[in-house]
Amino acid sequence: MGFKNKSGFNKLLVLVVLVLILCLYLYQQWRSSVVLREPDRINIAVFAQTPFVYSLDRHKNLAIITYFRPDYLVRVPLGYDWYRIGSLDLLGKIEASRETILKQAFGELVGAPIDFVYYPKAARVTEFKDVSFNEYYYDLVKSKLFHSQYKHSVRNLFDRLLIRSLFKVRHDHLVFLNTSDLGLTKNKRTYYYSDKLDTKLKGLFYHDSLLNESLNSVVVTSSKNYDQANLILRQLEGIGVKVIEIQVRDQLKNKQCLIAGTEAQRPILLKLKRLFDCQIQIQKSAIIKYTLK
Incomplete structure (x- = not known):
């Protein structure tokens, strides 16, 4: 009798663990869903x-x-x-x-x-x-x-x-x-x-949440990546972020593109991080800075 109770408890425990794993998986999928x-x-x-x-x-x-x-x-x-x-x-x-x-x-x-x-x-x-x-x-x-x-x-x-x-x-x-x-x-x-x-x-692919913020940005690149910087400029403006200039610096050391803004702009930075697959960085200036790798 004790063996049967223990066996039933083990099955219930396994079921509970599986349900928890499923719930965690679905929660993670919900958290990472773009749509x-x-x-x-x-x-x-x-x-x-x-x-x-x-x-x-x-x-x-x-x-x-x-x-x-x-x-x-x-x-x-x-x-x-x-x-x-x-x-x-x-x-x-x-x-x-x-x-x-x-x-x-x-x-x-x-x-x-x-x-x-x-x-x-x-x-x-x-x-x-x-x-x-x-x-x-x-x-x-x-x-x-x-x-x-x-x-x-x-x-x-x-x-x-x-x-x-x-x-x-x-x-x-x-x-x-x-x-x-x-x-x-x-x-x-x-x-x-x-x-x-x-x-x-142009204008058909705006993101309203970005457009309504009236954001300004700069794109930072090395001279060898200037063509890529123009592409990023066009895509930033294509989603509603104004680019005021491209800055050329030949001593860039970052291994991945960076998007920088203020702490108050964190929701915007996280959105841009997803769109452009970049890391984010907090800075004092409210002008969004996109740095190519």
């Missing part, structure tokens, strides 16, 4: 037959879907220079850095940080097809994007479930934005230049 805890905007890039960025404004409950020609060229950060959009996934596979290259390239296209990327399980080159994007989008979401053909950078359980819901359930507040007219043709090749893209896209 649940980001109050302003979610940007999701999809590398498909017609590549696009899905940007959800949480305040207006409106999603803007900006799509791009795969046969146009984009300037890829990280030293890759101009590259055909339809070949970006193959470049990522060759460099063993698919998610990073896609995030950087789509961030260059829209002038704002990308939260997540979706891409085909098998890397491929996509060619331009003159089809209705609206029909293509609905078919992709319904039958392919969340099935075995696609991989993604979403690591959080809640984010995976909520993103699927956003794409598959919300069809009522969508705006489709074609960028075919924003390419500039030179020597029979068509390029997406950032200044031309900004004539149509």
Whole structure:
């Protein structure tokens, strides 16, 4: 009898421990969820037959879907220079850095940080097809994007479930934005230049909580990373943070990018930390300082 009681107690103890572990896991997932805890905007890039960025404004409950020609060229950060959009996934596979290259390239296209990327399980080159994007989008979401053909950078359980819901359930507040007219043709090749893209896209990816703070910032870089600093400048302004200057210093020793501000700006710094994957630092000046590594 005593043995049976002890055995039953052990099973109950194991069950309690498992429930606690599950609760801790779900709490950690809730704490780290971008979709649940980001109050302003979610940007999701999809590398498909017609590549696009899905940007959800949480305040207006409106999603803007900006799509791009795969046969146009984009300037890829990280030293890759101009590259055909339809070949970006193959470049990522060759460099063993698919998610990073896609995030950087789509961030260059829209002038704002990308939260997540979706891409085909098998890397491929996509060619331009003159089809209705609206029909293509609905078919992709319904039958392919969340099935075995696609991989993604979403690591959080809640984010995976909520993103699927956003794409598959919300069809009522969508705006489709074609960028075919924003390419500039030179020597029979068509390029997406950032200044031309900004004539149509700037202001569409603002984060209201940043814009309402009327923030000023500086970007600090070494001379060899000046091009990257211009990219950061454009993305900071693309989310609503004004950049007043780029400061060049050739004695930078930090191994990771730093975002500095006052203690009172800590919530803003934490938000920028997530968007740009940087460490934060407390300083006296209220001018946000972004230092490249």
